[in-house]
Protein backbone atom coordinates (compact mmCIF):
# COMPACT_ATOMS: atom_id res chain seq x y z
CA UNK A 631 0.00 0.00 0.00
CA UNK A 632 3.01 2.28 0.34
CA UNK A 633 3.88 2.14 -3.34
CA UNK A 634 3.76 5.44 -5.21
CA UNK A 635 0.80 6.34 -7.40
CA UNK A 636 1.23 7.28 -11.06
CA UNK A 637 -1.31 8.80 -13.40
CA UNK A 638 -0.72 7.99 -17.06
CA UNK A 639 -2.87 9.94 -19.51
CA UNK A 640 -3.62 8.35 -22.87
CA UNK A 641 -2.83 5.12 -21.02
CA UNK A 642 -5.12 2.88 -23.06
CA UNK A 643 -2.99 2.75 -26.20
CA UNK A 644 0.50 2.91 -27.64
CA UNK A 645 3.13 4.77 -25.61
CA UNK A 646 0.85 5.49 -22.63
CA UNK A 647 -0.15 1.83 -22.38
CA UNK A 648 3.48 0.67 -22.45
CA UNK A 649 4.38 3.25 -19.77
CA UNK A 650 1.47 2.11 -17.56
CA UNK A 651 2.46 -1.55 -17.94
CA UNK A 652 6.12 -0.84 -17.23
CA UNK A 653 5.47 1.30 -14.14
CA UNK A 654 3.11 -1.36 -12.77
CA UNK A 655 5.84 -3.99 -13.25
CA UNK A 656 8.19 -1.67 -11.35
CA UNK A 657 5.77 -1.75 -8.39
CA UNK A 658 4.01 1.59 -8.96
CA UNK A 659 0.22 1.78 -8.47
CA UNK A 660 -1.04 3.02 -11.82
CA UNK A 661 -4.10 5.00 -12.86
CA UNK A 662 -4.66 4.25 -16.53
CA UNK A 663 -6.61 7.27 -17.75
CA UNK A 664 -7.92 7.79 -21.27
CA UNK A 665 -10.65 9.40 -23.34
CA UNK A 666 -11.62 5.82 -24.14
CA UNK A 667 -12.82 4.69 -20.72
CA UNK A 668 -13.59 1.14 -21.80
CA UNK A 669 -10.06 0.62 -23.13
CA UNK A 670 -8.59 2.26 -19.99
CA UNK A 671 -10.52 -0.14 -17.76
CA UNK A 672 -9.50 -3.14 -19.92
CA UNK A 673 -5.83 -2.10 -19.70
CA UNK A 674 -6.09 -1.73 -15.91
CA UNK A 675 -7.73 -5.15 -15.63
CA UNK A 676 -4.91 -6.72 -17.65
CA UNK A 677 -2.27 -5.06 -15.45
CA UNK A 678 -4.10 -6.30 -12.34
CA UNK A 679 -4.31 -9.84 -13.77
CA UNK A 680 -0.55 -9.74 -14.29
CA UNK A 681 -0.01 -8.94 -10.60
CA UNK A 682 0.10 -5.12 -10.69
CA UNK A 683 -2.18 -2.57 -9.05
CA UNK A 684 -4.14 -0.39 -11.45
CA UNK A 685 -7.39 1.53 -11.90
CA UNK A 686 -8.92 2.43 -15.27
CA UNK A 687 -10.50 5.88 -15.42
CA UNK A 688 -12.17 7.74 -18.30
CA UNK A 689 -10.82 11.27 -18.60
CA UNK A 690 -10.65 13.88 -21.36
CA UNK A 691 -7.46 15.88 -20.69
CA UNK A 692 -8.90 18.84 -22.58
CA UNK A 693 -11.81 19.22 -20.13
CA UNK A 694 -10.69 20.83 -16.86
CA UNK A 695 -13.72 19.66 -14.85
CA UNK A 696 -13.22 16.08 -16.11
CA UNK A 697 -9.53 16.21 -15.18
CA UNK A 698 -10.38 17.38 -11.65
CA UNK A 699 -13.04 14.66 -11.27
CA UNK A 700 -10.71 11.99 -12.69
CA UNK A 701 -7.80 12.88 -10.38
CA UNK A 702 -10.16 12.89 -7.37
CA UNK A 703 -11.18 9.38 -8.39
CA UNK A 704 -7.50 8.37 -8.61
CA UNK A 705 -6.91 9.70 -5.07
CA UNK A 706 -9.99 7.82 -3.83
CA UNK A 707 -9.01 4.51 -5.45
CA UNK A 708 -5.20 4.59 -5.19
CA UNK A 709 -4.00 7.58 -3.14
CA UNK A 710 -2.23 10.92 -3.76
CA UNK A 711 -0.52 11.39 -7.10
CA UNK A 712 3.30 11.19 -7.01
CA UNK A 713 4.04 10.57 -10.70
CA UNK A 714 2.37 12.02 -13.80
CA UNK A 715 3.10 10.89 -17.34
CA UNK A 716 1.24 12.98 -19.92
CA UNK A 717 0.93 10.83 -23.04
CA UNK A 718 -2.60 11.70 -24.23
CA UNK A 719 -2.34 13.34 -27.60
CA UNK A 720 -3.87 13.77 -31.01
CA UNK A 721 -2.05 14.00 -34.32
CA UNK A 722 -2.92 16.42 -37.09
CA UNK A 723 -1.93 16.60 -40.76
CA UNK A 724 -3.05 19.50 -42.94
CA UNK A 725 -1.55 22.08 -45.24
CA UNK A 726 -0.96 25.28 -43.30
CA UNK A 727 -3.48 27.28 -45.31
CA UNK A 728 -6.12 24.61 -44.71
CA UNK A 729 -5.79 24.48 -40.93
CA UNK A 730 -9.08 25.84 -39.60
CA UNK A 731 -9.15 27.86 -36.42
CA UNK A 732 -11.21 25.03 -34.92
CA UNK A 733 -8.58 22.38 -35.82
CA UNK A 734 -5.80 24.62 -34.43
CA UNK A 735 -7.68 25.18 -31.17
CA UNK A 736 -8.58 21.50 -30.81
CA UNK A 737 -4.97 20.31 -31.05
CA UNK A 738 -3.75 23.02 -28.68
CA UNK A 739 -6.57 22.14 -26.25
CA UNK A 740 -5.68 18.44 -26.12
CA UNK A 741 -1.90 18.41 -26.51
CA UNK A 742 -0.85 21.58 -24.69
CA UNK A 743 -3.72 22.76 -22.48
CA UNK A 744 -4.41 19.11 -21.54
CA UNK A 745 -0.84 18.82 -20.27
CA UNK A 746 -1.29 22.09 -18.36
CA UNK A 747 -4.54 20.89 -16.73
CA UNK A 748 -3.08 17.56 -15.60
CA UNK A 749 0.10 19.16 -14.22
CA UNK A 750 -1.85 21.83 -12.34
CA UNK A 751 -4.26 19.32 -10.82
CA UNK A 752 -1.51 16.81 -9.84
CA UNK A 753 1.15 19.17 -8.48
CA UNK A 754 -0.50 20.01 -5.10
CA UNK A 755 -0.17 16.32 -4.08
CA UNK A 756 3.51 16.38 -5.04
CA UNK A 757 4.18 19.63 -3.15
CA UNK A 758 2.50 18.13 -0.10
CA UNK A 759 4.78 15.07 -0.34
CA UNK A 760 7.83 17.19 -1.26
CA UNK A 761 8.47 14.61 -4.00
CA UNK A 762 7.13 14.32 -7.51
CA UNK A 763 7.94 13.31 -11.06
CA UNK A 764 6.37 14.64 -14.25
CA UNK A 765 7.20 13.30 -17.71
CA UNK A 766 5.54 15.03 -20.66
CA UNK A 767 5.47 13.23 -23.99
CA UNK A 768 6.17 15.85 -26.66
CA UNK A 769 7.42 14.99 -30.16
CA UNK A 770 10.67 14.95 -32.10
CA UNK A 771 8.74 16.91 -34.76
CA UNK A 772 8.91 19.89 -32.38
CA UNK A 773 12.72 19.72 -32.50
CA UNK A 774 13.17 19.51 -36.25
CA UNK A 775 9.85 20.81 -37.59
CA UNK A 776 7.50 18.82 -39.81
CA UNK A 777 5.64 20.09 -42.88
CA UNK A 778 1.83 19.86 -42.91
CA UNK A 779 1.73 19.55 -39.12
CA UNK A 780 2.05 23.17 -37.99
CA UNK A 781 -0.73 22.94 -35.40
CA UNK A 782 0.58 19.63 -33.99
CA UNK A 783 4.22 20.76 -33.96
CA UNK A 784 3.30 24.07 -32.30
CA UNK A 785 1.34 22.24 -29.59
CA UNK A 786 4.27 19.91 -28.90
CA UNK A 787 6.81 22.76 -28.90
CA UNK A 788 4.56 24.34 -26.29
CA UNK A 789 4.85 21.18 -24.19
CA UNK A 790 8.65 21.50 -24.31
CA UNK A 791 8.47 25.13 -23.13
CA UNK A 792 5.96 24.26 -20.40
CA UNK A 793 8.30 21.49 -19.20
CA UNK A 794 11.33 23.75 -18.99
CA UNK A 795 9.54 26.57 -17.15
CA UNK A 796 7.75 24.24 -14.73
CA UNK A 797 10.98 22.39 -13.92
CA UNK A 798 12.57 25.63 -12.72
CA UNK A 799 9.55 26.52 -10.60
CA UNK A 800 9.08 23.09 -9.01
CA UNK A 801 12.72 22.09 -8.49
CA UNK A 802 12.82 23.53 -4.95
CA UNK A 803 9.76 21.41 -4.09
CA UNK A 804 11.48 18.10 -4.84
CA UNK A 805 9.62 17.71 -8.14
CA UNK A 806 11.33 17.02 -11.46
CA UNK A 807 9.74 17.79 -14.83
CA UNK A 808 11.18 16.37 -18.06
CA UNK A 809 9.97 15.72 -21.56
CA UNK A 810 10.51 12.82 -23.95
CA UNK A 811 10.05 13.77 -27.59
CA UNK A 812 9.46 10.42 -29.31
CA UNK A 813 10.27 9.90 -32.96
CA UNK A 814 8.51 7.35 -35.12
CA UNK A 815 7.21 4.89 -32.54
CA UNK A 816 5.21 1.91 -33.82
CA UNK A 817 1.82 2.60 -32.19
CA UNK A 818 -1.79 2.63 -33.40
CA UNK A 819 -1.33 6.40 -34.05
CA UNK A 820 1.59 5.78 -36.41
CA UNK A 821 -0.16 2.90 -38.21
CA UNK A 822 -3.33 5.01 -38.67
CA UNK A 823 -1.20 7.70 -40.29
CA UNK A 824 0.46 5.11 -42.54
CA UNK A 825 -2.92 3.65 -43.59
CA UNK A 826 -4.19 7.14 -44.50
CA UNK A 827 -1.07 7.71 -46.63
CA UNK A 828 0.01 10.63 -44.42
CA UNK A 829 3.59 9.51 -43.82
CA UNK A 830 4.63 10.03 -47.43
CA UNK A 831 5.97 6.44 -47.43
CA UNK A 832 5.63 3.17 -45.54
CA UNK A 833 6.77 2.68 -41.94
CA UNK A 834 9.35 0.19 -43.28
CA UNK A 835 10.78 2.77 -45.67
CA UNK A 836 11.04 5.41 -42.92
CA UNK A 837 12.68 2.82 -40.66
CA UNK A 838 15.33 2.20 -43.32
CA UNK A 839 16.14 5.95 -43.23
CA UNK A 840 16.34 6.06 -39.42
CA UNK A 841 19.89 5.94 -38.01
CA UNK A 842 19.17 2.87 -35.84
CA UNK A 843 17.30 1.21 -38.77
CA UNK A 844 14.05 0.31 -37.03
CA UNK A 845 10.89 2.04 -35.86
CA UNK A 846 10.77 2.81 -32.15
CA UNK A 847 8.82 0.56 -29.84
CA UNK A 848 6.47 1.88 -27.13
CA UNK A 849 8.70 -0.02 -24.68
CA UNK A 850 11.63 2.24 -25.68
CA UNK A 851 9.70 5.24 -24.36
CA UNK A 852 8.47 3.29 -21.31
CA UNK A 853 12.04 2.39 -20.29
CA UNK A 854 13.12 6.03 -20.44
CA UNK A 855 10.02 7.22 -18.55
CA UNK A 856 10.59 4.54 -15.89
CA UNK A 857 14.09 5.90 -15.32
CA UNK A 858 12.97 9.54 -15.25
CA UNK A 859 10.33 8.84 -12.56
CA UNK A 860 12.76 6.86 -10.38
CA UNK A 861 14.55 8.15 -7.29
CA UNK A 862 17.82 7.76 -9.19
CA UNK A 863 16.81 10.47 -11.69
CA UNK A 864 16.32 13.15 -9.02
CA UNK A 865 19.08 15.40 -10.40
CA UNK A 866 17.61 15.45 -13.93
CA UNK A 867 15.03 18.17 -14.55
CA UNK A 868 13.96 20.49 -17.35
CA UNK A 869 15.49 18.14 -19.89
CA UNK A 870 14.46 17.07 -23.37
CA UNK A 871 15.43 13.38 -23.58
CA UNK A 872 14.79 12.33 -27.17
CA UNK A 873 13.97 8.68 -27.83
CA UNK A 874 13.95 8.72 -31.58
CA UNK A 875 16.53 6.33 -32.98
CA UNK A 876 18.56 9.39 -34.00
CA UNK A 877 15.81 11.05 -36.07
CA UNK A 878 15.63 14.86 -35.94
CA UNK A 879 18.88 14.93 -33.98
Ligand SMILES: NC(=O)c1ccc[n+]([C@@H]2O[C@H](COP(=O)([O-])OP(=O)(O)OC[C@H]3O[C@@H](n4cnc5c(N)ncnc54)[C@H](O)[C@@H]3O)[C@@H](O)[C@H]2O)c1
Nearest residue numbers: 640643644645665690691717718719769814815817818819
Ligand atom coordinates in the same frame (compact mmCIF):
# COMPACT_ATOMS: atom_id res chain seq x y z
N1 LIG B 1 3.85 7.32 -32.18
C1 LIG B 1 4.77 8.23 -32.48
O1 LIG B 1 5.62 8.03 -33.35
C2 LIG B 1 4.80 9.55 -31.74
C3 LIG B 1 5.77 10.47 -32.13
C4 LIG B 1 5.83 11.68 -31.47
C5 LIG B 1 4.95 11.96 -30.44
N2 LIG B 1 4.02 11.04 -30.09
C6 LIG B 1 3.12 11.39 -28.98
O2 LIG B 1 3.05 10.33 -28.05
C7 LIG B 1 1.78 10.35 -27.39
C8 LIG B 1 1.16 8.96 -27.48
O3 LIG B 1 0.94 8.65 -28.85
P1 LIG B 1 0.72 7.17 -29.38
O4 LIG B 1 1.51 7.04 -30.62
O5 LIG B 1 0.86 6.21 -28.28
O6 LIG B 1 -0.82 7.32 -29.85
P2 LIG B 1 -2.11 6.40 -29.64
O7 LIG B 1 -3.15 6.99 -30.53
O8 LIG B 1 -1.75 4.97 -29.78
O9 LIG B 1 -2.49 6.69 -28.12
C9 LIG B 1 -2.96 7.94 -27.71
C10 LIG B 1 -3.99 7.73 -26.62
O10 LIG B 1 -4.42 9.04 -26.17
C11 LIG B 1 -5.80 9.01 -26.00
N3 LIG B 1 -6.36 10.35 -26.09
C12 LIG B 1 -6.52 11.10 -27.21
N4 LIG B 1 -7.11 12.26 -26.90
C13 LIG B 1 -7.31 12.24 -25.56
C14 LIG B 1 -7.88 13.15 -24.64
N5 LIG B 1 -8.41 14.31 -25.07
N6 LIG B 1 -7.93 12.82 -23.32
C15 LIG B 1 -7.43 11.63 -22.91
N7 LIG B 1 -6.89 10.72 -23.73
C16 LIG B 1 -6.84 11.03 -25.04
C17 LIG B 1 -6.33 8.09 -27.09
O11 LIG B 1 -7.63 7.60 -26.77
C18 LIG B 1 -5.26 7.00 -27.11
O12 LIG B 1 -5.60 5.94 -26.22
C19 LIG B 1 0.95 11.43 -28.08
O13 LIG B 1 1.00 12.60 -27.30
C20 LIG B 1 1.67 11.64 -29.40
O14 LIG B 1 1.48 12.93 -29.91
C21 LIG B 1 3.91 9.84 -30.72
